[in-house]
Amino acid sequence: MGVAVDLRTTVGSVDLAAPVMTASGTAGHGDELAAYVDLSTIGAVVVKSLGSTPWAGNPAPRVHPTPSGMINSVGLQGPGVAAWREHELPAVLATGATVVASIWGRHVEDFGAAAEQLAGVDERVVAVEVNLSCPNLDGGAHLFAHDPDATAAALRAASAAGLPMWAKLSSNTDRVVQIAAAAQAAGAEAVTVANTLMGMVIDVDARRPLLGGGGGGVSGPAIHPMAVRTVYDVHAALPDLPIVGVGGVVDGRSAVELLLAGASAVQVGTASFADPRSVRLVLEGVETWCSRAGVSRVRDLIGGAHG
Ligand code: RRO
Secondary structure, eight states: OOOBBBBBBETTTEEEESSEEEEETOOOOTTTTTTTTTTSSSSSSSSSOSSSSOOOOOOOOOOOOOOOOTEEOOOBOOHHHHHHHHHHHHHHHTTTTEEEEEEESSSHHHHHHHHHHHHTTTTTEEEEEEOOTTTTSGGTTOGGGGHHHHHEEEEEEEGOSSSSSSOOOSSSSHHHHHHHHHHHHHSSEEEEEEEOOOEOOOOOOTTEEEETSEEEEEEGGGGGGHHHHHHHHHHHHHHTTOOOEEESOSHHHHHHHHHHHHHEEEEEHHHHHHHHTTTHHHHHHHHHHHHHHHHSSSGGTTTTTTO
């Protein structure tokens, strides 16, 4: 018998019932996972990034398996914030979920326009994750999170939502600490570390990039050590900045790794494509690991790998 485990955690000003949530883009815009996971028991449902207008996304194929993971170039398909609030949000709220909205933009003012449409949203939408790191927007040409000034400008625009902001960063840069600091200075309460890593698969028979969008974002266990390293480095440099860790979480141990590296909570993404119960299974795995290890409060793990 192990100890009882208090799973609650906080990310900045946001209290969460549990340290495991969905990763944006991997659980749809609404209640798609509700048949497999009691969404009221997880930390939050983070919806796929929404723009200020509907967006069709990239040509197929959009996803492809890779060694220990997958690559995607979905290209930000979505209904836009206003339609999401009207048609998708009610269903996810009806599940009892805590919701984190995610917004994207091609230009700074697009972040402002999307954020304005979030203002006054239901109080169960507890934060906005500002996606500064989509690798599939014009082939990566608009990767705000590769530049501290662009990161800060987008976040200042996104503050129009009036919600706690989590800045979703990229580990495709050697400046991630500098960019995390810029995000914090611009008003982000937390950083989500990190998005997919830029990659490409070539169809050797066609002698062309396989995905319709050309390159894409690599995710899954293949990138887990990079996520751990990036979270570790950001926490070491900025110990007061809350981090949401994401990248290749598949079970309790891989989630605990990110917590020990410095994350206050983790997100599960690619694993849900293989098994839609994954978010629940990871949460149960964290609880079991803590119980056996004699950890009675999951938040005591945060940053525990730092000397
Ligand atoms: O939609 C996408 O292609 C996408 C996004 Br917005 C993102 O942030 N990360 C990713 O791997 N794909």
